[in-house]
Amino acid sequence: MSVEVLDPGPLSTLQDLGRTGWAHLGVARAGALDRGAAALARRLVGGAPDDAVVETTIGGIVLRTGRAVTLAVTGARCDVRVGRHQVAHGAPVTVPAGAVVTVGAALVGVRSYVAVAGGIDVEPVLGSRSTDTLAWVGPPRLAAGQVLALGSPGRWPEPPAAVVVRPREAVLRLRPGPRADWLAPGAWAALHGTTYAVAPDSDRIGLRLAGPRVERRAGELPSEGMVLGAVQLPPSGQPVVFLADHPPTGGYPVVAVVEDADLDLCAQLRPGDPVVLRTA
Structure with a gap:
């Protein structure tokens, strides 16, 4: 099971809960910046609390599925499309094999989170799959043509939850x-x-x-x-x-x-x- 990155956007990285216990050696924690949005995305696809997700920045990302998968997009409000069809933001979506998934540019906010059932299965670095953009510890930023392996899906996806409304101020x-x-x-x-x-x-x-x-x-x-x-x-x-x-x-x-x-x-x-x- 895998997904291919067709267009990574301005900056897309992999993030989990971060790497703890290394600050005394000068290694930062990293991890998803909007922890609540990342956690919601994992829950929507039935993922484990520390599954790696994709964090996009402003410009979104375009992916192609290697086989049928369940995914969810949370965080910054954006258009999500499977092929030419718009699908729900903040809800689990089953995507057929070979489909192109477009996570559009952020309309409100900055960072969107893409979770796929099974999580992104890359080799952990110091116990985490998070990308640290200061020291560049962990997986490199996502690039066009990169193929991301997926883990085995676990629990059944949860039904859509109420979307968190950010205060106007x-x-x-x-x-x-x-x-x-x-x-x-x-x-x-x-x-x-x-x-x-x-x-x-x-x-x-x-x-x-x-x-x-x-x-x-x-x-x-x-x-x-x-x-x-x-x-x-x-x-x-x-x-x-x-x-x-x-x-x-x-x-x-x-x-x-x-x-x-x-x-x-x-x-x-x-x-x-x-x-x-x-x-x-």
Whole structure:
């Protein structure tokens, strides 16, 4: 069982739950950026919680099935077609052998997830099938002509679930970070309710925010460990939210940490989208 990549789009990678336990050796976790959307896609095709799925970025992907398979597309809203026929987004679809499946460009959001019954069966690297786009650990980015083997289907697919509706206003809740004392007096209070825009250079490594400068003390720190959702404050005063492919260490002060429940939203924010910060 296999699927062939006909057109990988701007950036399509394989992602599972990520590789844990290697940060002390400088290896990031990686894994699906929108964890909820990836988990839903797996459930819809009856997959295991750690099955590898395809994560697309903005431009979608085109695949051809080697035999009949069940697949589902979740995450960023997009058109999904089997041949010339449009099929449901966020629901399991049985696709015949030799069919061309087109996952269109994202209409709302950034990243779509394609799960296939049995999961994508590539060789794990350090216990994970995830692609790390900073260190390029794991499978390489998908390329045209690549054939992806599939595992054996497991449970019966689950019926379509209610689609998660993202709030119209993107809000990231912040807790004080380990270096909150590096903020200038009054800076923490000033962050509450402040609106930033997503910067164009945001990616799987970090969500970069552009807006009012956050004042902090001068100087730098020795490099220290980073966690998912850490908010670093470089000398520019423009916050950076570390996402799945973040480096394990960094030298700018971590003045805040984003609530874990808000991190999936970061995966679907486009350049220019407004983001409101809320401090605890």
